[in-house]
Amino acid sequence: MLVDFALILFLLSVVTGALWFFDVFKARKLRSKGSPDPWWVEYGASFFPVILPIFLLRSFWVEPFRIPSGSMVPTLMVGDFILVNKYTYGVRLPVLNKKIIEVNLPQRGDVMVFRYPQDKTQDYIKRVVGLPGDKIEYINKRLTVNGVAVPVKDAGDFVEGTVTNQRFLETLGDVEHAMLNNPADNRNAMSIPHPYNENCVRSAQNVICTVPPGHYFMMGDNRDNSADSRVWGFVPEENIVGKAFFVWFHIDSILPFPKGIDFSRIGSFK
Structure with a gap:
């Protein structure tokens, strides 16, 4: 297995998690003032609730x-x-x-x-x-x-x-x-x-x-x-x-x- 899939999932969880927190605590305030989200924040944050359960399931169960x-x-x-x-x-x-x-x-x-x-x-x-x-x-x-x-x-x-x-x-x-x-x-x-x-x-x-x-x-x-x-x-x-x-x-x-x-x-x- 040349690619460490667990490491990839971990990195994806960290990156999308950071985007999700940015979206929740920062970007939503900007949206309320009429500023649109960058596309990479919107898409990245949407993947976090999917990737995190998969990462935890594979890691601990x-x-x-x-x-x-x-x-x-x-x-x-x-x-x-x-x-x-x-x-x-x-x-x-x-x-x-x-x-x-x-x-x-x-x-x-x-x-x-x-x-x-x-x-x-x-x-x-x-x-x-x-x-x-x-x-x-x-x-x-x-x-x-x-x-x-x-x-x-x-x-x-x-x-x-x-x-x-x-x-x-x-x-x-x-x-x-x-x-x-x-x-x-x-x-x-x-x-x-x-x-x-x-x-x-x-x-x-x-x-x-x-x-x-x-x-x-x-x-x-x-x-x-x-x-x-x-x-x-x-x-x-x-x-x-x-x-x-x-x-x-x-x-x-x-x-x-x-x-x-x-x-x-x-x-x-x-």
């Missing part, structure tokens, strides 16, 4: 996002439009993303939106797998947390394009969710330099990491088609945006309108 990649399939599909709860993990100052009120902490199994640690202008979405202090082991396509294998149940095949994946129901914390493995994918574990890189040991496809304080280990549900904490490291607490909880629209960019709209995708998800 819910924010919409669109799923651009398949890393969270089958939970979230490419083309899903989702809502993210901004206050679940605490109230944060707009633009600065500085937490000012503690509410809840992320839990294993949450689907979380966060600022990508390698480039904070981008928003990523993954599932919380490891909490601060956890030891995470991903060996032979199986996940272990603090020495305990995460329970999985076979849920049949899942075809994604020309690829047939194994689908499992995995239980992380109190959340049971679907995840995919591709038995034919035997690529070696990749990594890029990141803070606390020394907390991880990698060999072949296997990754073992200890999550540092104030950080989280994130993974996509599409395990063999997700660049996540196994590659680029841990997510610091200050990068958290919010908890994803609802699909409000879906449109497939491949299929023509209106065939690309899938109303069956609408609803809450785990």
Whole structure:
């Protein structure tokens, strides 16, 4: 996300708000004396009551996002439009993303939106797998947390394009969710330099990491088609945006309108 939409809304709120106050407390007096408003005051002030509620809604309550990649399939599909709860993990100052009120902490199994640690202008979405202090082991396509294998149940095949994946129901914390493995994918574990890189040991496809304080280990549900904490490291607490909880629209960019709209995708998800 190259453009910081929150910053743009904040600046627009400040500018139109200043024009609105000028219009209310100064320009109206001039109008009563027969002096017309400059056009930019009239138009700018009229936008303030529209822009301010949008800014406050996106900053403190819910924010919409669109799923651009398949890393969270089958939970979230490419083309899903989702809502993210901004206050679940605490109230944060707009633009600065500085937490000012503690509410809840992320839990294993949450689907979380966060600022990508390698480039904070981008928003990523993954599932919380490891909490601060956890030891995470991903060996032979199986996940272990603090020495305990995460329970999985076979849920049949899942075809994604020309690829047939194994689908499992995995239980992380109190959340049971679907995840995919591709038995034919035997690529070696990749990594890029990141803070606390020394907390991880990698060999072949296997990754073992200890999550540092104030950080989280994130993974996509599409395990063999997700660049996540196994590659680029841990997510610091200050990068958290919010908890994803609802699909409000879906449109497939491949299929023509209106065939690309899938109303069956609408609803809450785990």
